[in-house]
Ligand SMILES: Nc1ncnc2c1ncn2[C@@H]1O[C@H](COP(=O)(O)OP(=O)(O)O)[C@@H](O)[C@H]1O
């Protein structure tokens with residue numbers, strides 16, 4: 012098996028007092044599809060400038076959780092506050108405003124495949140012209156693409172890009188509105204180890220450059236080790252364990268240990 | 273097996289599906305009147321819909337006109353009524369054959385491509401991505417496509433009619449020495465607004481049905497690549513069936529007006 016090249020782990024360790032208010036606060040969240048209970052009282056907080064990684068087996072409800080945060084899925088009960096707003100009570104306009112502060116990197120990149128890279132990046136700006144901060148659209152697009160190292164792909168179609176490039180363009184599309192929070196749905200899934208490493212480094216660079224908080228869900232423990240300041244283990248629809256990678260790796264609990272094999 | 277194909281054999285599922293399609297249509301009417309309309313995407317879709325089917329519709333129309341004339345001609349000669357060929361051809365083509373054939377071809381061509389396109393956008397989370405970036409995907413994708421097919425189908429039908437009449441003319445000219453002038457004089461003496469208006473109105477409904485079903489199936493596609501295939505396939509099956517139902521209703525309604 013190919014092993015992932017080593018990268019320096021993220022050094023930012025949080026001091027409880029420095030955290031401030033949570034950007035995302037989730038309490039007792041329940042979500043079921045019919046009688047298939049996916050989330051069973053999940054809770055978590057995401058703080059400023061941190062990289063929080065949630066790991067869980069596939070099918071454990073990680074994507075459902077992310078979608079609840081931006082209300083692509085409605086949850087059943089519990090509270091979910093994003094940037095101070097209770098997400099289930101917002102009208103469409105307020106919801107759009109909150110959503111523009113929350114970037115979402117979808118699992119398969121979700122680039123619009125009938126549009127060029129340029130049009131993909133223009134798309135979020137159509138409805139959020141206020142986010143352009145008086146800047147020229149072309150310049151914003153170029154600078155977002157430059158920060159992922161793909162300025163030369165401006166006029167290509169998504170089908171002409173490799174998997175790793177698609178993921179980066181998708182990240183640029185997310186960054187163009189300068190979100191305060193970025194949600195990553197399995198950012199390294201389906202990528203080879205070298206490309207995964209590049210994406211991980213890019214996420215860390217971007218997080219530094221744009222000063223965002225990131226919520227990353229994954230089942231890739233290498234990715235979790237490198238990126239995370241803090242981790243949550245999602246098992247049976249609850250926050251089963253929480254701590255730094257090292258703390259969790261030292262756990263005796265068999266359900267947590269299972270992730271560190 | 274796609275679930276909705278089974279539904280044809282299962283009454284409860286059939287009514288469930290009909291209800292969901294009606295709700296989807298209701299949502300279309302709610303959203304279409306709510307500004308802003310996505311003009312650019314609408315124009316693009318009109319172009320795509322028209323351009324995609326232009327050649328196919330033209331070729332089919334031409335062949336249908338030709339074949340129809342060849343098939344009917346001997347019988348008309350037997351009846352000693354061959355002079356009525358242009359009249360009879362034009363009425364059948366304008367009232368019935370043009371609209372239904374064009375609509376069926378478009379159900380196959382446009383309905384399936386909308387089903388597959390929206391289906392794959394759904395499955396790959398592109399629709400979710402639009403939603404979180406502040407664009408209402410229903411307005412951007414569904415409203416524009418349904419409008420585009422509704423507007424373009426009558427145009428395609430008129431073109432198919434024209435080409436089919438021309439196909440029939442070729443046969444008449446080669447076999448019966450009917451001149452271009454005589455043929456089209458007879459054609460236009462026999463087609464009245466009473467033929468054109470119902471058939472154009474009917475074509476709007478056909479277009480609406482094709483767009484609606486294609487979008488409904490694509491927008492609600494199930495996960496996985498199989499979901500995309502099923503969306504395209506079932507869109508064609510259901511919209512073709514629906515076209516015949518609409519055609520029947522249209523004929524019954526126009527019949528009432530002819531009687532008046
Ligand atoms: N729209 C849906 N309808 C029914 N079940 C769903 C739906 N979305 C997700 N699920 C179910 O919820 C569970 C969690 O899914 P998901 O969050 O996608 O898992 P993952 O942790 O791999 O991202 C899965 O069992 C899935 O089948």
Ligand SMILES: [Mg+2]
Nearest residue numbers: 073074118196
């Ligand atoms: Mg997932």
